[in-house]
Amino acid sequence: MNAKLPPPDPFESLGMAPPDDYRLEAPVAYYVAGPPTPVAKHVSNVILTVRPGALIVVAPGATGAERQD
Numbered sequence: 001m002n003a004k005l006p007p008p009d010p011f012e013s014l015g016m017a018p019p020d021d022y023r024l025e026a027p028v029a030y031y032v033a034g035p036p037t038p039v040a041k042h043v044s045n046v047i048l049t050v051r052p053g054a055l056i057v058v059a060p061g062a063t064g065a066e067r068q069d
Helices: 038-050
Strands: 028-031 054-057
Touching (some): 028 038
Parallel strands (some): 028 054
16 A cells, blocks of 8 residues: 655644744644544554654544444
8 A cells, every 4th residue: 555645734834843842752642532443543653653743633432342344
């Protein structure tokens, strides 16, 4: 699979880091809908590897069982 991330949003503030006292110590993902599913966590990790920073994930949370179709 040769999937690539889309180019950065033209309105994204690349190169405009916050002051030193606001820097993140490590990339982080915030899961708005609760604990992530294994797939959501994997995708988040891949995105943060390519583009480190803060990632806000708005995806369905884990329900305790994954649907098998």
